[in-house]
Amino acid sequence: MSKFAKRMTTMEKSAAVIRNLFGNMNDPEIISFGGGAPAIEALPIDIVREITNEVMRIDERGVEALQYGGVMGLPDLREVIINDLLAPKGVKGSIDNVLITNGGLEPINLVCQLYIEPDDVILVESPTFVHAVEIFEMFQAKCISVDMDDNGIITEDLEAKIIKYKPKIVYLVPTFQNPTGRTLSLDRREKIAELGSKYDVIILEDDPYRDIRYSGSDLPPIKAFDETGHTILANSFSKIFSPGSRLGYILANDELTAKLFDSKTATNSHTSTLSQVVCAEFFKRGYYPAHHKKICDLYRERRDVMIECIDKFFPEGTKRTFPDGGLFTWAELPGGINTTELLVESTTNPEVKVSYIAGESFFIEGGGMGNNCMRISFGGVNPEKIIIGAEKLGNLICSKLA
Ligand SMILES: Cc1ncc(COP(=O)(O)O)c(C=O)c1O
Incomplete structure (x- = not known):
């Protein structure tokens, strides 16, 4: 076989991160706060x-x-x-x-x-x-x-x-x-x-x-x-x-x-x-203004529900952002919880089955940077599921601190 180009080696690590990130996105049993796809209701x-x-x-x-x-x-x-x-x-x-x-x-x-x-x-x-x-x-x-x-x-x-x-x-x-x-x-x-x-x-x-x-x-x-x-x-x-x-x-x-x-x-x-x-x-044909309003209303509601749930179900000491738009919030957990390790449990434990993206994937330094953080995507999940998923995830996190 011919030798692969050097660029294939340099991108290996980030490519693997991306493969892992989206690996469980299509598991119907999982409530996914992982992906960044728009809501299905937002597709015209x-x-x-x-x-x-x-x-x-x-x-x-x-x-x-x-x-x-x-x-x-x-x-x-x-x-x-x-x-x-x-x-x-x-x-x-x-x-x-x-x-x-x-x-x-x-x-x-x-x-x-x-x-x-x-x-x-x-x-x-x-x-x-x-x-x-x-x-x-x-x-x-x-x-x-x-x-x-x-x-x-x-x-x-x-x-x-x-x-x-x-x-x-x-x-x-x-x-x-x-x-x-x-x-x-x-x-x-x-x-x-x-x-x-x-x-x-x-x-x-x-x-x-x-x-x-x-x-x-x-x-x-x-x-x-x-x-x-x-x-x-x-x-x-x-x-x-x-x-x-x-x-x-x-x-x-x-x-x-x-x-x-x-x-x-x-x-x-x-x-x-x-x-x-x-x-x-x-x-x-003028469809955008009404569509735009519809998707902003939809994501605002999901943001509000998600933020309320994080504040209610995640442990005291959790820091999170309050986005004025977009699809994501970012949470920093207290008590040295490692979100990469937690993700394995949160996606495989039949009582939880919730995914998110572990924070360290987003830091180029490696060395554990961001390992108590998580990206939580609320855009693609309906409010009922946000409540169920955030409560289960919050309870799991709290159990680690008990
Ligand atoms: C910051 C940022 N840039 C670019 C893109 C890529 O956009 P597209 O899906 O249109 O390729 C994304 C997609 O999630 C993104 O979050």
């Missing part, structure tokens, strides 16, 4: 059927949907992004600067293609999104973590590490972060855009949860403060429309867009035109 199935019925005709958009398409993506979907999704958030841009991608992971991959040589440094939040780390490791980058607090990444630590490590990229999820649900404050957003310009570093702003805000006040993306083109905004339609349609996008300046165009061409030519047509029509 009937609307998509209606749109597809109408547009899949030869005299409508049938040919466009099934034929090869342009590298950048369909112009009307890019217009939707500029006018409906970015302009209201204070981000200016032209459709010429929007590239449609295969979901929200492809932007990360394409940006790495542009910049990353083996051993280049990428700064990431601590904790961070594991899947992004897997991509960074595939490019043989060296990830270094930056401290966070309740207001997101700490900009003093970030600046110090930019000076020390001279990274190519700073990667962050500023809004309702995966895994913690935390949101970066306004002043830090402004500061991070400035740091990108000052030190000539790419700020990769990955913001797929931003549009699912159900409490608190909206904040502009970091990109809204970018005056030099150092910030690249990546987003996904997975949480607001459908993950199965595999749609996402990147907004970048002219120079970077030209390079991204070349990387996208070499990677897969373009994103599914079928998905793009359906998604563009979903927005253009």
Whole structure:
């Protein structure tokens, strides 16, 4: 057999973490607070059927949907992004600067293609999104973590590490972060855009949860403060429309867009035109505002139930975040409980059968960082099951402290 490329070794650890994370997601007996998939009630199935019925005709958009398409993506979907999704958030841009991608992971991959040589440094939040780390490791980058607090990444630590490590990229999820649900404050957003310009570093702003805000006040993306083109905004339609349609996008300046165009061409030519047509029509026919309200109401209720249950059933001394949007909360347990070990019991004990994601998977340092933490996803579980699952999990945790 030929020797595998070195990149397969560097990504081995994070790839294994991801395989383990989602291993038990489909066990019907388990109440899963593990995955990050949208609620099934949040998938616009009937609307998509209606749109597809109408547009899949030869005299409508049938040919466009099934034929090869342009590298950048369909112009009307890019217009939707500029006018409906970015302009209201204070981000200016032209459709010429929007590239449609295969979901929200492809932007990360394409940006790495542009910049990353083996051993280049990428700064990431601590904790961070594991899947992004897997991509960074595939490019043989060296990830270094930056401290966070309740207001997101700490900009003093970030600046110090930019000076020390001279990274190519700073990667962050500023809004309702995966895994913690935390949101970066306004002043830090402004500061991070400035740091990108000052030190000539790419700020990769990955913001797929931003549009699912159900409490608190909206904040502009970091990109809204970018005056030099150092910030690249990546987003996904997975949480607001459908993950199965595999749609996402990147907004970048002219120079970077030209390079991204070349990387996208070499990677897969373009994103599914079928998905793009359906998604563009979903927005253009005016379905989004009501759908958006529906999913925000649904997730708000689930967040409220989950937070109430954690406060009620988890032991005293538990710390948890209160997300104003998105799908996750993050809990830090008292008393030295190891959440990786606890997960084995919580998923196999027939009296419990509840899963979550153990905190240490999200820390690149290893060495037990985050081993008393858990990511709890409430988005995909209905309120009745949240109550049952959180009570069982809480009781199990309490039993360890007794
Ligand atoms: C922070 C973050 N970025 C990117 C993605 C990937 O999005 P997609 O599922 O559209 O590829 C996710 C998905 O969960 C995510 O949490």
